[in-house]
Amino acid sequence: MEGQQQVRARRRRLYRERKDILNLYDDSELVKRYRLDRGGIILITDFVRDAITSPTNRSNAISAEMKVLTTLRYLATGKMQPCNGDDMGIAQPTASKVISQTLNALATPAFISRYIQFPTQQNDIRQTQATFREIANFPGVVGAIDGTHIRIVAPKEYEAEYINRKNYHSINVQVVFDASYKILDVVANWPGSVHDSRIWSECGLKEDFERGFLPGGCHLIGDSGYPCQPWLMTPYLQPRTEEQATYNRAHKCTRCVVERGIGQLKRRFHVLHGEIRVDPVKTTKIVMVCAALHNLCKERNLQLPDGQDIDLQQDVHEDQPDEANAFRHGEARDGLLFRDHFVNLYFQPEQ
Incomplete structure (x- = not known):
């Protein structure tokens, strides 16, 4: 029993590979999937970066760019499935948390009144x-x-x-x-x-x-x-x-x-x-x-x-x-x- 516990403790967690979406697709494909081009995605990511960036890189933390892309994909489709089905490497429960966090950062008077x-x-x-x-x-x-x-x-x-x-x-x-x-x-x-x-x-x-x-x-x-x-x-x-x-x-x-x-x-x-x-x-x-x-x-x-x-x-x-x-x-x-x-x-x- 003790040996099995040690093996389980040493077992590394496996993470799905996350693609570099911004460099994988051109602007037309980004607009089709996320409604914004590369420049627009970077613009709003920079606006909320401090609010949504994870404090550490432990547990394969999700980048601010990926959080924004996940949220934009949800708004564009209205469904959770495409958010974790676009090779983003994010499970649906995680996608839900990411979307909630990013929406809270965007739904502020500073961001809304800017546009x-x-x-x-x-x-x-x-x-x-x-x-x-x-x-x-x-x-x-x-x-x-x-x-x-x-x-x-x-x-x-x-x-x-x-x-x-x-x-x-x-x-x-x-x-x-x-x-x-x-x-x-x-x-x-x-x-x-x-x-x-x-x-x-x-x-x-x-x-x-x-x-x-x-x-x-x-x-x-x-x-x-x-x-x-x-x-x-x-x-x-x-x-x-x-x-x-x-x-x-x-x-x-x-x-x-x-x-x-x-x-x-x-x-x-x-x-x-x-x-x-x-x-x-x-x-x-x-x-x-x-x-x-x-x-x-x-x-x-x-x-x-x-x-x-x-x-x-x-x-x-x-x-x-x-x-x-x-x-x-x-x-x-x-x-x-x-x-x-x-x-x-x-x-x-x-x-």
Whole structure:
């Protein structure tokens, strides 16, 4: 017995060989598998290196680069199996720990705010408005807003609050895009049962508009699930004049930006397409990190893996209340009056 114990003690642990992924694949293959090119992967690895590097090299410690690649592969596919099946030499339990550690390092205000910022400088605002106006001649737009549901496994706490109107568990994510499909703002911490208008009424971006942090003449564009306000333009549910009908057509065409933008985000990171099997707090981190990485991909001009940058996504918005119910959802009368004035000012028929 003693001899067997000594042999067992001397037996060396065997580790799977880990390939040098960054040098094994070219940029096109890296983007296909991990959604970022070599430069982008190194960039975010350097950003979180201190937070995720193992303190020692004992037990064949996983490098910071490998941890980032494992996390990116999970976000790109939404599955654990590819994370340990890409010759990375990482067992699935280890991959789960690695992903959790790396997401915690990325889901920080420092990283998120580096890539997701709402325009506040005059030059940036004017450029954003001009780009939106090129779509359908709708003036003053600085962002297109909508909500999208991210499916999650039934949480252990407050389970009923996460059941949305389509009867599955989700987080309702509010997102704002610019005309180039870059994310300007995202709120990802509300249960699926919460309506879009409630999320908007309590978000920081609305407070910025109310407090005048953004100059006059700036507004978002959203569907009828939102209250019409001077800084959030919604369509007429029953247009009564040709001017209102023209406004609605321009509004719909311009607002398609957010539908396509959410489609791009979910196509790029498939983890957002299926059911995320973690608790709501971790899901929020996943959504925020995916949003920031989406913008990084935009900055680096990286195309979607299949080469299709436009995809109308499904299940974007909530029920659309009628005009009378809008007041009960907090819609101020001055918003409706402002919209009428806006239409008379910008959508008069050509003489």
